[in-house]
Amino acid sequence: MTQLTKKSLVIFAALGLTMVACKDDDSNSNNTQSINEQIDFSSHSSVPPLVKPMPGFDNLQISSLISSPDQLAQSPGFKYGPQPDGGGLMQDPDSDGYIMITNHEIIQSVSRVYLDKTFKPVKGEYIVDAVGGMTRLCSATLATPEVHGFGPMFLTAGESGQESMVHGIDPLGLASERSRNDRTLPALGKASMENAVPLPKQAFPGKTVILIGEDQLYTTSHISAGQLLMYMSNSLGDLTNGKLYALKRTNNNQVEMEMQPGSTYDVSFVEIPNAKNISGAEINTLVNSLGAIRFSRVEDVDYRKGTAANNREIYFTATGQASSNQPVAGYTMWGRVYRLRMSENNPLAGTLEVVAEGDSTPGTGLINPDNITVTENFVYIQEDGDSYYTAAQHDSYIWQYNINSRALKPWLTMKHDRDVPSWNSTYNTTGETRYGSWEYGAMEDISDLIGVPGTFIINLHPHTWQKPEFQNADGSGTTTNKEGGQTVVIRNVER
C-alpha cells in the first residue's frame, strides 16, 4: 500500500469516529449505545497500574496497558522502553485496531505499538532509536490532517541542550529506518525543547502555528532561561519556510516573578530573525536582547479543546528551579501554570496570566508541574517531583484545574506503597525513599478515537524501578538506562 493511500485511510477512519462522537454529544452523553463495546478495559499488562486516584476521585477506573516486562504475541523480542513521555494514538490503516506512538525520553527513541480492536497490545517495534533520536525526546504531539491540517506526523522535541531540534517522524514509517538522523525540522529552531504543539487548523485558518516550550533554567551561561517559542507559517502544513518567534511582554519586562496571579499582562511574539540558519546559542543570545520573557524551564504546552476560540487559549508550565532549596531571584521555584490567550486576528498578540502556582504553598501545593493536558473544561497538570526539594510534602500528583470554577484539586497520585514490603522491593529496586521519585509523561484523551467517552492514557516514569533486562530496549546498544516504563488507561475522566 502506498503512503498516500495509508494517509487517506487514516483521515477517513478518523472522520467516521468523529461523526459518531458528535452525534453522541448532540443526543445524550449518557447514551450507552454509542460506546464502542469492543474495547476490553481489563489490564493487558503483567504489571498492575502504578498510579491510584486521590480521595474524591474514586470513580476513576484504571487499568495497565503495557509495561516494560510485557511480551507481546507478535513481537516477543520487543521491550517497551523506559520513560514513555510524549504519545499519540491513531487508527491502524491496515487493520481494525490502533497504533500507539510513544517516545522514550532517556533512550532517545520512539516506539510503535500495535493494538487490536479490543485495545490489546499485540506487537511493538521502534521507529526511532537512540542513533536516530540523537537527543533526549520528551513530550510530543501526533499531528493529524483532520485536526491540524497536516500529517500524520509525530512531532517530538529534543531536550539535550540548546542545539537540540524538533523531529518530524512519519508514524507509519519503516522500522528499518529507525537510525535515520535526517528527520529534524530546522525551521522550528534549536533549543532544549520539551514539546512542539501545532494548533488545530481552525485556530488560525490557513496558517501553521506551533508552540514550543524551552526547558531551560537560568544559569550565568544561559541568561535567557526558558522561552515560549512559536513557529508560524502563512501556509497550512508548511514546516520549512515559516518564522520563529519568542513571547515577550509589550512593556519589555523579562522577569517572570514580576507577573502575579490574578493579573493579566499584554504580550506579543517577537521574531527571531533567520532562526532556521543560526545556532541554538545564537538564538538564546538574540531572544534575550529582543526582550523575551525569561521563564524558569518551560515544559509542556497544550491548547483548550472545543471551538476555534478555545483552541487559541494556550496553557503551559514553567516547572521551576532552585538553588540549594531556595528560590532564584526572579524565577519560580515550585512552578507555575500560565494561560496565554492569543488574539483571534493576530497570532502575534495576546494576554498572559498565571492560573496556578506552587510558590505560595511551598511543598504542600503544586510541585514542579511538567506535562500538561487541556480538555474543554479542565487542565490536568502533571508533576515531576524528582528535583527533590527538601520541603516537598507529597509524591508527584496530577492536579485537576477547573477552568470555569478555578478549583485546583489533586486528582491522581503514584502508587509507591512504600509500607508494603513486597511492592516496594519490586517497584523501588533502588530503595529511594524521598517524595517525588516517580514522574508522569504525557496524558492523552483517546475518547473520540476509541469511541468511549472520558478515556485517557497516561505514561509513567517509575524511575526507581530498575532491572538489567530493561536496558537497551531500542536495540541500538548506545544507552545504559535500565528503568521500567508503563502506560495506563484511565476511564471516567472529566473533560
Ligand SMILES: [Ca+2]
Ligand atoms: Ca523537560
Ligand SMILES: [Ca+2]
Ligand atoms: Ca533560552
Ligand SMILES: [Ca+2]
Ligand atoms: Ca518530564
Ligand SMILES: [Ca+2]
Ligand atoms: Ca521535568
